[in-house]
Amino acid sequence: xxxxxxxxxxxxxxxxxxxxxxxxxxxxxxxxxxxxxxxxxxxxxxxxxxxxxxxxxxxxxxxxxxxxxxxxxxxxxxxxxxxxxxxxxxxxxxxxxxxxxxxxxxxxxxxxxxxxxxxxxxxxxxxxxxxxxxxxxxxxxxxxxxxxxxxxxxxxxxxxxxxxxxxxxxxxxxxxxxxxxxxxxxxx
Amino acid sequence: xxxxxxxxxxxxxxxxxxxxxxxxxxxxxxxxxxxxxxxxxxxxxxxxxxxxxxxxxxxxxxxxxxxxxxxxxxxxxxxxxxxxxxxxxxxxxxxxxxxxxxxxxxxxxxxxxxxxxxxxxxxxxxxxxxxxxxxxxxxxxxxxxxxxxxxxxxxxxxxxxxxxxxxxxxxxxxxxxxxxxxxxxxxxxxxxxxxxxxxxxxxxxxxxxxxxxxxxxxxxxxxxxxxxxxxxxxxxxxxxxxxxxxxxxxxxxxxxxxxxxxxxxxxxxxxxxxxxxxxxxxxxxxxxxxxxxxxxxxxxxxxxxxxxxxxxxxxxxxxxxxxxxxxxxxxxxxxxxxxxxxxxxxxxxxxxxxxxxxxxxxxxxxxxxxxxxxxxxxxxxxxxxxxxxxxxxxxxxxxxxxxxxxxxxxxxxx
Numbered sequence: 001x002x003x004x005x006x007x008x009x010x011x012x013x014x015x016x017x018x019x020x021x022x023x024x025x026x027x028x029x030x031x032x033x034x035x036x037x038x039x040x041x042x043x044x045x046x047x048x049x050x051x052x053x054x055x056x057x058x059x060x061x062x063x064x065x066x067x068x069x070x071x072x073x074x075x076x077x078x079x080x081x082x083x084x085x086x087x088x089x090x091x092x093x094x095x096x097x098x099x100x101x102x103x104x105x106x107x108x109x110x111x112x113x114x115x116x117x118x119x120x121x122x123x124x125x126x127x128x129x130x131x132x133x134x135x136x137x138x139x140x141x142x143x144x145x146x147x148x149x150x151x152x153x154x155x156x157x158x159x160x161x162x163x164x165x166x167x168x169x170x171x172x173x174x175x176x177x178x179x180x181x182x183x184x185x186x187x188x
Numbered sequence: 189x190x191x192x193x194x195x196x197x198x199x200x201x202x203x204x205x206x207x208x209x210x211x212x213x214x215x216x217x218x219x220x221x222x223x224x225x226x227x228x229x230x231x232x233x234x235x236x237x238x239x240x241x242x243x244x245x246x247x248x249x250x251x252x253x254x255x256x257x258x259x260x261x262x263x264x265x266x267x268x269x270x271x272x273x274x275x276x277x278x279x280x281x282x283x284x285x286x287x288x289x290x291x292x293x294x295x296x297x298x299x300x301x302x303x304x305x306x307x308x309x310x311x312x313x314x315x316x317x318x319x320x321x322x323x324x325x326x327x328x329x330x331x332x333x334x335x336x337x338x339x340x341x342x343x344x345x346x347x348x349x350x351x352x353x354x355x356x357x358x359x360x361x362x363x364x365x366x367x368x369x370x371x372x373x374x375x376x377x378x379x380x381x382x383x384x385x386x387x388x389x390x391x392x393x394x395x396x397x398x399x400x401x402x403x404x405x406x407x408x409x410x411x412x413x414x415x416x417x418x419x420x421x422x423x424x425x426x427x428x429x430x431x432x433x434x435x436x437x438x439x440x441x442x443x444x445x446x447x448x449x450x451x452x453x454x455x456x457x458x459x460x461x462x463x464x465x466x467x468x469x470x471x472x473x474x475x476x477x478x479x480x481x482x483x484x485x486x487x488x489x490x491x492x493x494x495x496x497x498x499x500x501x502x503x504x505x506x507x508x509x510x511x512x513x514x515x516x517x518x519x520x521x522x523x524x525x526x527x528x529x530x531x532x533x534x535x536x537x538x539x540x541x542x543x544x545x546x547x548x549x550x551x552x553x554x555x556x557x558x559x560x561x562x563x564x565x566x567x568x569x570x571x572x573x574x575x576x577x578x579x580x581x582x583x584x585x586x587x588x589x590x591x592x593x594x595x596x597x598x599x600x601x602x
Binding site: 018020022023026027028030031034044063064067068069070072074089090091092093096097100101145147156157158160161164165166167168171 | 212214225229232233234235236255257305306307320321322323324325326328329332333337339341371373374400401403405458460546547548565567568569570574
């Protein structure tokens, strides 16, 4: 059994609807290493945001969050220190990428009105509880399925594969110590 | 209680009597397709994989390598296929865009599950396959373990009637659907009805491919005589089709009368609720026109473009790029004379790659430029500058517009 996924509290950054993967991980950034690529997240919709976001912050978005390609945008968010994603509606490929990277993500109806930019948000993907600490309002939605919680609790699928003996020992050791993350740039 | 096509397919694969929207299923993956980009960044070769016979590696997104990073990815890919004895390796020269390679080689089989690193993997839904794009990390996990999980979304069915009119293609069907009904986030799409028989396989694949642009999960077509003969020509036999039950539960059933359709164009940014018939669009001058991609670089697309461009010239000030979807398409189009007609008209015919479609290499747009593309996405910044405008239409419309110099109804030229 995986470690429990603890509730997360952080500063909310609120974005709009239909933010696509080209807006978060444009093709020209795919030519760069992770640190440089991460500077391009939301480069057209909110220039300069990557200089402002702090470790532990939470990204809140509207409908159809992450429509587009299989590019591992979640890795860029993790590189920036983003602790969790909340959206009114996720593209399923984008959501799976977050889960498989071990990044908690929760669908919250009306999230972009429930939270305002700069509010302190709490979410608990295990129970479905979410709260706006700035307004003092809390609600509950469907928690994530056990299978998904297990992946997130393990820190994503790569640590699970490392434990199961699929990866070379040296890489597995680094992964399980949290020293590195492996990612792969992809795709159109 | 009845099931939709995709529910039936996933139930069978998960060995469950019934699967419905909202269920989470664990299934074995019949074919795991890795693309070049998977190997280009921090690739770590696994110690063991589930089954080399269920793995395909395709070089497509960045070939021939435009950068050192991509060249290194190729080196990793070649070492990987050698180490594990992967026989289905489509290296540069016998390569193509993965969804075309999957189709040509019969790798997507009715009733089976196919996973690939590219988001347009839903293309293989045209062959009654549960196929979808998955992220590189998840594909790596499938490579190792041979299985994955799906949360089953509700299904919307498109019931096609009538016949596709001349100069109207699968692209127009899709653009009409996207313009009318918009996004299908967390929905599966299913296509059927008496009109389907008039929709050839290349058009079905265009429609299935572009399910990704309306954010759908799986796009699935049923097995009919058109598909059966397509599969037979590619040696695909012994499959079990996934048919929808008569009493299946749908989120919505929507009628599309093919007789009423005309060429469509989507305005820049998105295809969702953003398209109009070409006959209604304002006169927009073009800097670039592009025919290619997994959606519309198929042999039939090149034939249509070549027939329109034969004996004509691309308008001054317009760059027309044509990218065959695979090396096989390239060779057949050359043999048939299509490439000659295209080049004689002033088109640049490129090697097969994802290239211009995702703005990674070749055909990148500059600020202020206007492009009409038959490829997959018209997102802002997709093909280069965020200040470029990308309109989307069928290969026929792109070819006719390249001649006119502005977005033009192909029926006006023929």
